[in-house]
Amino acid sequence: MTSPSCPCGLAEPYGNCCGRRHTGAAAAPTAEALMRSRYSAFVKQDAGYLLRTWHPRTRPERLDLDPGMRWTGLEILGTSGGSAFHTTGTVTFRASYRGGSLHERSRFERVDGAWVYVDGDFPGQ
Template identity: 80%
Template sequence: MTSRACPCGLPGTYDDCCGRFHRGTVGAPTAEALMRSRYSAFVKGDAGYLLRTWHPRTRPERLELDPRMRWTGLEIVDSTDGSAFHATGTVTFRASYRGGSLHERSRFERVGGAWVYVDGEFLD
């Protein structure tokens, strides 16, 4: 186990933050928590977690991550719904990487009580 800071930007260690979601110890309680854990999975190169948390309707058969990609930060711009009281939610974020950034509004739904990523719309 590691005591390094979590890549998602929240205070705390990776093990206590997104690492517990990646290990399957608990599920992400909100759409924003799932978004943060998915960003951390990109940073860690955890394609298995990304596929497990992708909606079955939109999930690709496989996912190949570029090991040369260096993610450098996550900023949550907006979050709508996506709490324990909702069935859907959106999270708008900016994920920085060496050489640029990705700005996206992601949609999430609950499937069997668990939050999953449905799809995203790239923003300018």
């Protein structure tokens, strides 16, 4: 029996892809990998992972996720920096949900060697 592919859009099964990041078994090696794992965390309603991977200076005290939200796909539109050789990076993406989509340019930084989400803006809005 084949496992379904990861919600982040990669062909790997969730457990071998973003699931490893959600459990803490593996860290995201790039800003894009972190962004994909954060999208998957929204799909899976994993607020704990989202808060753990949010920069301490911009992290909210709590995160209330809408249980009725149905995310339907992720499209990476562009990246800048964010590799093993960088300390900052951006990922521009479109995340689709039932009834619409979210277009964001997210900023990431390394904190103690780990990629974290800083903030984002919404191009064209």
